[in-house]
Amino acid sequence: xxxxxEVLPNLAPFExxxxxxxxxxxxxxxxxxxxxxxxxxxxxxxxxxxxxxxxGKTTFLHALAGLVRPDQGTIMLGDRPLDLExxxxxxxxxxxxxxxxxxxVRETLRFWAGLQGERxxxxxxxxxxLDIGHLIDRPTGRLSRGQQRRVAFARVAVANRPLWLLDEPxxxxxxxxxxxxxxxxxxxxxxxxxxxxxxxxxxDWPGAETLELSR
Amino acid sequence: xxxxxxxxxxxxxxxxxxGGGAAxxxxxxxxxISIVPLAVGPQAERLLAMGPGIAAIAALLAxxxxxxxxxxxxxxxxxxxxxxLMPVSPALLAxxxxxxxxxxxxxxxxVIAVIGGIMFGLDFAQSALVGLALxxxxxxxxxxxxxxxxxxxxxxxxxxxxxxIAIPMMVPALIFSSGAGRAALEGEWDRAWATLxxxxxxxxxxxxxxxxxxxxxxxxxTG
Numbered sequence: 011x012x013x014x015x016e017v018l019p020n021l022a023p024f025e026x027x028x029x030x031x032x033x034x035x036x037x038x039x040x041x042x043x044x045x046x047x048x049x050x051x052x053x054x055x056x057x058x059x060x061x062x063x064x065x066g067k068t069t070f071l072h073a074l075a076g077l078v079r080p081d082q083g084t085i086m087l088g089d090r091p092l093d094l095e096x097x098x099x100x101x102x103x104x105x106x107x108x109x110x111x112x113x114x115v116r117e118t119l120r121f122w123a124g125l126q127g128e129r130x131x132x133x134x135x136x137x138x139x140l141d142i143g144h145l146i147d148r149p150t151g152r153l154s155r156g157q158q159r160r161v162a163f164a165r166v167a168v169a170n171r172p173l174w175l176l177d178e179p180x181x182x183x184x185x186x187x188x189x190x191x192x193x194x195x196x197x198x199x200x201x202x203x204x205x206x207x208x209x210x211x212x213x214d215w216p217g218a219e220t221l222e223l224s225r
Numbered sequence: 226x227x228x229x230x231x232x233x234x235x236x237x238x239x240x241x242x243x244g245g246g247a248a249x250x251x252x253x254x255x256x257x258i259s260i261v262p263l264a265v266g267p268q269a270e271r272l273l274a275m276g277p278g279i280a281a282i283a284a285l286l287a288x289x290x291x292x293x294x295x296x297x298x299x300x301x302x303x304x305x306x307x308x309x310l311m312p313v314s315p316a317l318l319a320x321x322x323x324x325x326x327x328x329x330x331x332x333x334x335x336v337i338a339v340i341g342g343i344m345f346g347l348d349f350a351q352s353a354l355v356g357l358a359l360x361x362x363x364x365x366x367x368x369x370x371x372x373x374x375x376x377x378x379x380x381x382x383x384x385x386x387x388x389x390i391a392i393p394m395m396v397p398a399l400i401f402s403s404g405a406g407r408a409a410l411e412g413e414w415d416r417a418w419a420t421l422x423x424x425x426x427x428x429x430x431x432x433x434x435x436x437x438x439x440x441x442x443x444x445x446x447t448g
Contacts, residue, residue, distance in 0.1 A: 075310060077447050097312040108303035112242035113235075121235055125228050125311050 017138045024172040024202040027053040027087065034083035036069050043069050044223060047083070053172070053202035056195065056215050061223035067208035068105065070223065071175045074206065075100055087173070097126075101171035105178050107162035111151025115142070115161050118150060123168045131168040139197075140164055140190045155182040160190070167194055174198060176207040188213060228313045229321040236325030250287040251333045257283035258341040269346050276345030277355050277406025280338040281399050284359050285366060285392070291330055292370035292387045295323065296378035296443070305378065306447045315440035319371065320432065323439065327367035335360040347410060354417055355406040361424040362402035365431040369394045372435050375442035398427050 031049040035042065043066030051057065059067040072078040074085060076093030085092045087099060109118060116133065123131035137143040140160045150158055159182050166174055174195075180188050192214050195205050207213070212220065240246055261279050262272055299305040308318055335356040342352025373391035377383030401424040408417035 072448070077306065077309065077444075079448075097310050100310060102307065102310050104303040104306050106301070106303035108307045110239055110302070110304070112239060117235075121231060122307065124231050125313060127312065 018135050018197060019132045021132075021170065021201060024053060027051075027172055027202060027204055029092070029173065029204055030084075030086045031074075032084050032086075034070075034073065034085065035081045036066055036073055036078065037081050038069065042081075049221065051204050051206075053204060054199045056199055056205040056207070056218035058212060058215075058218055058220045059206065059208040059223060060210070060212075060220055065223040067223055068177055071177055071206065071208055074173075074175055075102060099171055099173045101166035101169050101174045103162055103166050103174070103176040103179055105181075107150075107158050108165070109150040109158055109161060112149055114147050114149050115153075115164075116146045118161065119165055119168055122165050126169045126171070128168065128170060131170075133164070133168055136164045136167045136194075139167075139194055141186065156184055156187050159183055160187060163191060163194070167198070172201075172203045174203060174205045174207075176205065176209075178209055179207050180209065180211070180213055228311070229317055232313075232318055232321040233325035233328070236322050237329040240326050240329035247330050247333045250291055250330050251337060253290055254283050254287040254334050254337055255341075257286060258337070258344070262345075273346040273410065276342050276347050277358075277410060278403045279345070280341050280355050280359060280406065281362070281403035283341075284334050284338065284362070284402075285395050285399055287334060288331060288363070288366040288370045288395075289373075289388060289391055291326075292374040292391060293377065293384050295326060295371055295374035296446070297374070297383065300378035300446055305443055309444055309447050315443060316436035319375070319439035319443060320368075320436040323368050323371035323436075324364065326371075327363060331363050331367060334363065342406070347406075351406070351409045354409040354421070358402040358405040358421050358424055361421060361428055362398040364428040365398040365424075366395055368431045368435040368439070369398075372438045372442060375439045375446065378442075378446050398424060398431075401427055 029051040031047060034044060034047040036044040059070060061067055069078055073080050074092065076096040092099065115137065119131065119133045123133070134143060134146065137146055140163065142157055142160050145153060145157060150161055153161065163179065180191055183191060195215055198205060258279055261275070265271060265275065296305065299308070309315060311318065338359045339352045339356035342355040343349065347355065369391050373387040376390060377386040380386055401420055405417050405420035405424060408420055
């Protein structure tokens with residue numbers, strides 16, 4: 011595949027996944043953002059959520075994560091509602107990074123991986139895959155915006171969750187960072203994971219589909 | 226290390242690393258108890274009578290002034306979303322977070338209260354009881370401040386909201402903790418110990434209930 015396969019440990023594939031969204035309607039106050047949306051994804055799929063500002067991309071991700079309750083419709087993972095077990099399945103990258111400026115990269119990743127039950131998270135391997143292994147003991151507040159985004163993405167990758175929900179994952183990344191991100195996404199999909207990314211730009215993720223959201 | 230001790234340790238570490246640790250609340254508390262004699266006059270009897278109450282009020286205000294930052298940074302930097310999505314009981318996570326912050330920032334207050342009691346003319350035993358009563362009240366004060374802070378996270382003029390929510394809820398802890406000191410001052414040690422236990426009971430009750438409120442507020446802020 012690429013250099014990612016050489017640095018990352020050979021982790022077991024995820025069990026067979028099937029994400030189904032049926033008749034989903036979402037609104038903010040009186041404003042209906044998404045109406046009667048259907049979506050079916052299985053292991054290895056990736057989807058770009060596209061649309062203008064305010065079209066409901068982030069709200070849709072929040073609904074998938076169980077942070078927002080849909081007005082109507084269901085979100086199922088296999089035969090169970092996703093929101094019941096969201097924390098066991100979801101790797102979350104919000105539009106802000108969730109980093110503390112006085113915490114080092116190592117402390118950050120170790121803390122979040124530990125909180126998600128990972129006993130031996132492949133922290134250094136993932137950081138190397140993202141070309142930031144040399145920053146492991148640097149406080150996140152002393153990193154560039156793009157490096158911080160990579161650290162946030164590393165937090166998702168070390169947690170070993172099959173469903174990645176990414177909000178503007180490549181926003182501050184340079185081309186090299188986007189390439190590393192694409193490789194990590196491909197590695198995740200090869201393991202049978204699903205990736206849903208809200209973005210304003212098509213990224214170089216082979217085989218990814220596009221879902222256009224418009225009010 | 227289990228999840229809750231991880232959260233407790235991280236919050237304590239971050240409070241020291243980024244927020245100056247205990248310096249802010251300690252300085253605020255010390256300033257409060259130091260300026261009271263300047264405002265009410267130097268009469269020894271009056272200061273003696275006011276000592277336990279002043280210590281309790283100063284502690285309450287010191288805790289309230291830390292509340293705004295307790296969840297505001299987490300709300301703005303995305304940490305709150307991550308916490309809500311963790312496979313850990315949100316209520317226990319909230320408890321560990323608030324107590325971790327409190328351990329790092331509020332721990333010196335009972336010690337300063339002992340010194341303050343001596344400043345106000347109480348003997349050492351009476352001052353020690355004032356400090357102990359404050360120690361018993363601090364978990365309740367911190368968790369109530371945490372609840373108000375979580376509700377106000379990301380809200381404009383959140384400080385006003387915190388004061389309006391937290392201060393009335395802190396009244397029982399204030400009454401019992403200062404009451405224990407007053408009873409000691411009057412030489413009624415049995416009543417002092419009983420009131421101290423009531424203060425502890427308020428804190429334990431708050432520890433049992435308030436984390437659920439904080440967790441609900443955290444979830445409301447992320448929706």
